[in-house]
Amino acid sequence: MRIPLRRRVSPEPAGVGGPVRVDARTKNLTKRLRPGDIAVINHRDIDQVSADALVACRPSAVVNAAESISGRYPNLGPAILVEAGIPLIDQVGEDVMDAVSDGESGRINGGDLLVGDTVVGSGIALDHDAIETALEEARAGLSEQMEAFAANTMEYLREERDLLLDGVGLPDIRTVMEGRPVLVVVRGYHYKDDLQILRPFIRDFKPVLIGVDGGADALVEVGLKPTMIVGDMDSVSDSTLRCGAEVVVHAYRDGRAPGLERVEQLGIKDAVVFPATGTSEDIAMLLADDKGADVIVAVGTHATLVEFLDKGRAGMASTFLTRLRVGSKLVDAKGVSRLYRTSVPTWMLVMLVISGFLALLVALATTPAGDTMFQLLGTRWDEFWSWLTGAFE
Secondary structure: OOOOOOOOOOOOOOOEEEEEEEOOOHHHHOOOOOOOOEEEEOOOOOOHHHHHHHHHHOOOEEEEOOOOOOOOOOOOHHHHHHHOOOOEEEOOOOOHHHHOOOOOEEEEEOOEEEEOOEEEEEOEEEOHHHHHHHHHHHHHOHHHHHHHHHHHHHHHHHHOHHHHHHOOOOOOOOOOOOOOEEEEEEOOOOHHHHHHHOHHHHHHHOOEEEEEOHHHHHHHHOOOOOOEEEEOOOOOOHHHHOOOOEEEEEEOOOOOOHHHHHHHHOOOOOOEEEEOOOOHHHHHHHHHHHOOOOEEEEEOOOOOHHHHHHOOOHHHHHHHHHHHHHHHHEEEOOOHHHHOOOOOOHHHHHHHHHHHHHHHHHHHHOOHHHHHHHHHHHHHHHHHHHHHHHHHO
16 A cells, blocks of 8 residues: 655755744644744644645644654655645654743754754654655554454444444434435545535535534635534634534543533533544434435545544544445545536637627617617728728729
8 A cells, every 4th residue: 555755845944943833732733823833743643634734834844742654554644744845853752842832933953943042852854755764664564553443443343333233322413304415524635625516515405514523614614504513522613613503512432521511611501412432423424324314425534544544543443334334325525626626618608708798789789878889880880891892992
């Protein structure tokens, strides 16, 4: 399973500087990261979604306290950062998270992060060749990760067989899905492009819009209001939570729901708690299936083995089984934007312009001003024709 790098871009970290932004959780950091900032993260095995979010923020450099590629599997994130020309300093150590304060001015020199003239962290400046070597080693150990994935799948099946097979434990909700299409949006791979392509579908069929954590914000960003928000509420904004959508809080199997406190503090009193072992995107699909949705369209969710592993969670095995449970109802929108792009043929544009012009002429001909204009045009044409024929005679 080879994941080729598209092109070589050798970052030049020396002299790169800017305000330092620190957060152990990459998805939290990207909410406040600005172009030119130095991102300091603690992210083992940087995945594709996190790397895409970092690249979109255009930082001057990324400093990782952890291993960007641990060797567990060939994760995609580091290559994306390097291909975007963003210097990546690796394995700086967790002490850097406390050694620098958020907002301080820092700079990168080789593999060092400096604040003033003080080196607050040292690591390895990863380039294309170093990443390719690490990925080759990771590919060699991929079979072990597949075995672990299979074991996690069986464990989840034992724990949640009643939920998967019979729907036992699914909560009551007020959102009506019976006989309606449902769109489940996760802030994952290609979600922005696919949402744009699906706009005609959303306009014509008016599906139930379920935003999974940050997926609810993704809907709001494109001008849509989520019908339901599902998740542990750690990556969705306060304003989106208050938009009036039904809120389903994903809880641990023992009933603990850390996200419920935040929801209640925002004044949302009728939130539903759903204890389940799997991921939030899983319970969104299970809810839609159980409540009678006729089709479930998934945007930004995980579909391939590399994507499951790239998520970095053993629990991603639940998504594999959930997809089997939902079956033929599920339509994956992943990559629709790459497969199909709306385009209008040139001849149709020409015909549209000509039709508009003819309609304008007809409208003018019915008015006194238009009639006068056509008479003047006719006179000018006669004069031009007389001059032209006279020139040849």
